[in-house]
Amino acid sequence: MKLTKTDFKKYLICPESFWLEKKKPEEFTGGEITDFFKKLIQDGYDVENKVQEMFPSGVFLDDVDDDILVKKTQDELVKKGTIFQATFKSDRGLFLKADVFKFNDESGKWDLYEVKSSSEIKTDLMHNHIKDIAFQKMTLEECGVEIGNCYITHLNRDYVRQGELDLSKLFIFEEVSKRIEEVSEEVKYQVDSALELLKKDDLKITSCNCLYQSAGQRCDCFAQFNPQVPEYSTAHILRGKKLRELIDDNIYDPKDIPEDFALTEPQKIKVQLQKIGRPMIDVSSIRETLEKLEYPLYFLDYETLLKPIPLLDGYNPNSQILFQYSLHVMREKDTPLEEVEHYEYLANDLESSTKGLVKSLSENIGPRGSVLVWYEPFEKTRNIELGKLHPEYEKFFLNVNDRVYDLMKIFKKDYLMPEFKGSASIKKVLPVLVPELSYKELEVQDGTMAMSAWEEMLNTKDKERFEELRKALLKYCELDTWAMVKIFEVINKL
Numbered sequence: 001m002k003l004t005k006t007d008f009k010k011y012l013i014c015p016e017s018f019w020l021e022k023k024k025p026e027e028f029t030g031g032e033i034t035d036f037f038k039k040l041i042q043d044g045y046d047v048e049n050k051v052q053e054m055f056p057s058g059v060f061l062d063d064v065d066d067d068i069l070v071k072k073t074q075d076e077l078v079k080k081g082t083i084f085q086a087t088f089k090s091d092r093g094l095f096l097k098a099d100v101f102k103f104n105d106e107s108g109k110w111d112l113y114e115v116k117s118s119s120e121i122k123t124d125l126m127h128n129h130i131k132d133i134a135f136q137k138m139t140l141e142e143c144g145v146e147i148g149n150c151y152i153t154h155l156n157r158d159y160v161r162q163g164e165l166d167l168s169k170l171f172i173f174e175e176v177s178k179r180i181e182e183v184s185e186e187v188k189y190q191v192d193s194a195l196e197l198l199k200k201d202d203l204k205i206t207s208c209n210c211l212y213q214s215a216g217q218r219c220d221c222f223a224q225f226n227p228q229v230p231e232y233s234t235a236h237i238l239r240g241k242k243l244r245e246l247i248d249d250n251i252y253d254p255k256d257i258p259e260d261f262a263l264t265e266p267q268k269i270k271v272q273l274q275k276i277g278r279p280m281i282d283v284s285s286i287r288e289t290l291e292k293l294e295y296p297l298y299f300l301d302y303e304t305l306l307k308p309i310p311l312l313d314g315y316n317p318n319s320q321i322l323f324q325y326s327l328h329v330m331r332e333k334d335t336p337l338e339e340v341e342h343y344e345y346l347a348n349d350l351e352s353s354t355k356g357l358v359k360s361l362s363e364n365i366g367p368r369g370s371v372l373v374w375y376e377p378f379e380k381t382r383n384i385e386l387g388k389l390h391p392e393y394e395k396f397f398l399n400v401n402d403r404v405y406d407l408m409k410i411f412k413k414d415y416l417m418p419e420f421k422g423s424a425s426i427k428k429v430l431p432v433l434v435p436e437l438s439y440k441e442l443e444v445q446d447g448t449m450a451m452s453a454w455e456e457m458l459n460t461k462d463k464e465r466f467e468e469l470r471k472a473l474l475k476y477c478e479l480d481t482w483a484m485v486k487i488f489e490v491i492n493k494l
């Protein structure tokens with residue numbers, strides 16, 4: 001039996017799906033490794049590598065065979081130095097690889113460091129950094145190692161890069177021994193329960209706790225355990241006591257919600273939409289909105305690279321570097337689509353990324369006209385950041401923000417279709433309103449893929465690949481704003 005710290009974290013999130021993944025992996029439908037998840041893993045390694053630089057005498061242990069790693073660790077322990085990936089397995093199967101394990105000459109004990117790429121210690125169910133390190137401490141003690149201080153090392157959100165990275169300011173080492181103490185009894189009990197669960201060869205799972213949670217909380221296994229629940233269900237509209245009432249009455253489909261069931265106005269609209277199965281469009285409200293827009297109309301979209309370690313001067317940890325924009329411009333009302341102009345910028349290197357972008361954007365967005373985006377907090381926040389990074393353009397970006405209109409708002413309130421399944425995301429709206437436009441054939445199909453493609457573009461020495469990636473990125477971002485133009489055309493025709 002083997003229980004790793006990752007297993008333990010999965011157990012804490014959901015014992016049922018943990019058991020299924022470990023005991024019947026062939027039946028487990030969750031755990032898909034998405035591009036975004038892969039990116040998070042890589043980010044984690046990058047942060048760990050930087051922390052290792054702060055322990056220059058550290059010895060990195062590496063082997064594909066865990067038993068060999070355990071043996072190598074024992075050999076290193078006698079040297080009383082610093083070990084990266086020190087590996088331990090207790091008699092009852094608790095297993096861990098410690099990020100940094102350092103002998104403390106003063107206390108004569110080993111100090112444990114857990115490295116996180118976040119800018120704070122998290123204790124929510126999905127992360128729970130304290131229980132994570134408490135599990136490690138417990139495992140080490142079971143292996144007979146005396147533990148001194150325990151640290152969680154995370155990024156300092158207030159650090160702003162200027163020149164070379166200052167690692168001593170980039171990272172915060174928080175001593176958490178007391179916090180571990182507070183949860184240790186609970187963790188002991190939970191570890192015992194996880195091991196007990198693993199002994200079971202069969203587990204009757206007919207339904208799971210997330211049945212009563214709002215839809216966003218479910219894991220990928222939900223449909224497997226709850227076949228009676230339709231893809232778009234009452235949990236997408238309601239939560240808490242009201243949701244529980246419906247579930248207890250076996251009502252999962254919004255269409256089955258009784259007419260006299262108490263709902264708020266927005267909930268009523270969502271339920272009604274499913275019941276009548278036809279679009280609900282408030283033409284006069286949309287017309288009023290469109291009349292307020294000022295021409296020329298600028299359809300704008302940004303692409304960014306999110307990195308835990310700041311790559312450029314002026315950036316904090318976990319901030320976004322803007323490297324690309326696409327802009328479609330409709331000069332006048334009823335401009336034919338073939339006359340809609342297109343402008344774009346894609347940085348060829350890291351250093352000039354935002355410098356070139358702000359210059360290009362300021363040349364292509366004029367002093368008048370509405371700027372249309374989809375989900376305004378993203379573009380508006382980037383504009384504020386750009387203004388701070390390039391003070392000579394601050395006025396320009398503040399002015400752009402004053403002229404931003406979020407097209408998404410129309411699809412939250414005035415243009416509702418059952419097919420959107422309660423969402424106003426462009427990825428849900430576009431295939432319904434403009435089915436001929438699709439991202440499926442593109443090499444880059446979403447924001448995470450755009451981040452990876454740009455990173456690859458910056459690092460490749462192969463000119464052909466560089467051009468391929470450049471083209472793919474330009475195509476993707478152009479489609480984002482062209483999709484807005486086409487959706488705008490649909491609502492404009494109303």
Ligand code: SF4
Nearest residue numbers: 014208209210219222
């Ligand atoms: S949906 Fe079910 S299996 Fe998945 S996390 Fe929730 S309770 Fe666990």
